[in-house]
Amino acid sequence: MTTEGKIYLYPVWLRIWHALNALGILVLIYTGLNMQFAKPGFELIRFDLAVTLHNYAGIIVSISYLMFFIGNMITSNKKFYRIKPKGLRKRLFKQARYYVYGMFKNEAPPYPISEKRKFNPIQKYTYVAVMYLLVPVIIITGIALLFPELIIEEAYNMSGIFLTALLHAIIGFFISIFLIIHLYFATIGKKPTSNFKSIVTGWH
Template sequence: MSSESKIYFYPIWLRIWHGINALGILILIFTGINMQYSNPNFKLMDFELAVNLHNIFGILVSVNYLLFFIGNILTTNKKYYRLKLKGLTKRLKLQVIYYTSGMFKHQQAPFPLSEKRKFNPMQKVAYLSVMYLFVPGLIFTGLALLFPETIIEEVYSFSGIFLTAVLHSSLGFLVSIFLIVHLYVASIGKNPADNFKSIVNGYHDISGH
């Protein structure tokens, strides 16, 4: 493996953000499940502890999101998230075909990673949805639930808190599904551990692509 085939993909601020976010999200999912499916007969964790941890890590992940958001504004990292809508369906189709058939035939990836392209079209759509829709939605509804007096009491005869809570847990669920898929997709590479190493040391090896 030559050093030329390595790209410095993940700057230190991004890796710090990712590390805190990963830990935070894992704890939030675990404590969230404990709260949503709490049962006096089967206790994974003390409810009060789950609530407190969920609140603390919710705030931590929210503040940490600012690092991601501001970091992307201030650095060139934002360019990887730019999505051209024209021909997107076609590009997505190509990527789906690669993931479902091409890669098993050892074909070249349709969108190989380079200094200019960190994400393939599918990743772009998934990351954009998660980071600019789901996570902000979770932060917004989560902060509202932390200060329930700020929530509109009734919306078309439904409790405002109820609607906010259902939206919060639904988005949380979608992020959990994203996490599972994200972890699996990260294992796709020359070596399943490569991408996990990359997000720690910052260098991505593109020789396998």
């Protein structure tokens, strides 16, 4: 849907999911860091409170992910995540060149947003990897750590709980890096606040 040069890209359900997911992940990162690095005499917040908040935030993010997954299955939003391997390398290179050179020379974006294209090639494949690979893994390992009786006792002569916790922490690290990059690229628009305004109003 378009009107007066604007495109309606973010329906209400997607904006609700985005808000829940963003808040939940921020709480998970904050509490996760506290749980990882807390030691006697140094805690960002009480350890037991960090664990409780982490668990509740994880449940909220898991439920919101289910909203995202179902929403992408039954609405037109799924078209933005379709994989198109043909010519992928060329498209990725073209977009990468724009990020490292073109945008600093005020060149036009090679893949501008339209009704048919919400993401440029780098965004699309990064989002697909995060939303359909990393997030499911961190949810599954999080559920396993919440109910450790589900985890096998030993794998490769190592504690199953330790390996699960290690995988959970590694994926959490990558999602944290993604969030930082995501926030930076969100400032790349007509104005630094344009994309943030779009996710609030729904209109790009």
